[in-house]
Amino acid sequence: MTSATPKPPRAAGPAPGTPPPIPPHADASVEIVRRLLRRAERGTLATRLAEADGWPYSSLVMIAVNHDLSPILLLSDLAEHTRNLIADPRASLLIDGTAGAEDPLSAPRVTLLGRIARIDDRAAAARYVAHHPASALHAGFADFHYYRLGIERAHLVAGFGRIRWLEAAALLPPVPEALVRDERKLIDALNQDVDLVRRLATAAGAKATTGWKVAGVDRDGLDLRRSDRSLRLEFGGPVETIDDAVAALEPILRPDAR
Template sequence: MSLLRNDSPSEETVDPTSKAVAEADELLHRARFGTLCTASLREEGWPFGSIVPYTVDSSGRPLVLLAGIAEHTRNLLAEPRVSLLVHERADDGDVQSRGRLTIMARAARLDESQTTEARARYLARVPQAVTYFETHDFEFYALEPHRLRYIGGFGKIHWLPVDRYRDRYQMDLLAASAPPILSHMNQDHSEALRLIVRAFRSIDAARAIMSSLDRWGFMVRTEQPDALLRFDFDSPADSSSIRGIMVDLTKRARASTRA
């Protein structure tokens, strides 16, 4: 990912750990689901794997939406130490030549104050989950990373320091430079934001306000109806690419509404 003013360091100056952390972070955002491994409550001592969609919050924690009756939910409530495995697709069948990441973590249920943003982030990646919120059985859990194991291919094997992973989110340069971008979008491109919301979320809002921005996407708060929405980028953005990304998104939204 480029730094501000496009002054990204060369390959020679990036240490292997920083490069591996960046690759692991990108893999976590590219993948849409993973294998959640919990300690079986029913069969003590045995691991239990489940396929789960997930999203990622602003501090780098995977967020999963789990049903209270699910086996894995019962397991992690009894033993919160879990792991999440995500991996790249391998259309040629050679899965071991592709990147994969295991996050060893502690699972904790989100409190009510955190669920609005979690829902927005989750629905951006898993839109079909909107029906899950019609029941009271589903709740969000955050997976707080303890250790990370990243394999980027043959010979690229790393135990990643969790503090370096967290630092990547705390030092998100696009998020740090967001205030003037948010002001510009909300003052000069408010109609474009309404168009994006209408085209991609089928919400004809009276007002749309970009409320936050980071390298992986942005949040929009709408009025009439009131909603908080998340829009994810296909790849990480920086200060030199964000304008082009927003212009392209607006063009796609305009073309979609004309179709």
């Protein structure tokens, strides 16, 4: 158990803003989906119209991804998709990873299938607001509530001929309870070091490195946020504690030490 907040890594030259390669022992499809989800901040939600004979209905939603990989949504009671979910909680969520690709059809995207339920989870709510600061303006409204998509299956299209169905049991990662417990402590410690956050932003590929904040840390990486932009740094492997996370930042911030 961690007794004190670990010290952030010392400064050195920035690392490239590219994620580490997928470990050779890992299931490539699983890792692709996990990385797509961890980097996602929005998706296309598909529900069945409650008052129109079940016709398909799709809508844009903003999401934050929890430690267990489940998408968290903040929905209004007045929204069409919310009324649809009350009548039938089954839904799908398309996460599109094709932005910037010369040929979008050759780039990865994944459709998540599952059931969406309303939650009362302060940690999930805080995680959502940290990733979407503008949502704080209406998160406290009486007609807005948090929801969670419980993933049951995923359909990955990673390019031509690279198509696979994945069951939740194979896709969802173990939750590092110690990291979840101490995540806020680490985030606060990192954000107190403005120079460190600038170097993290540089390592993540940011051109302008001012104004960034660490928004979240999970077993696979670290999220940075600045106004309406987000960046992510992938760790070289999964971490279990905040000490592990700090150690994982060393080769990112000090590539010469690899």
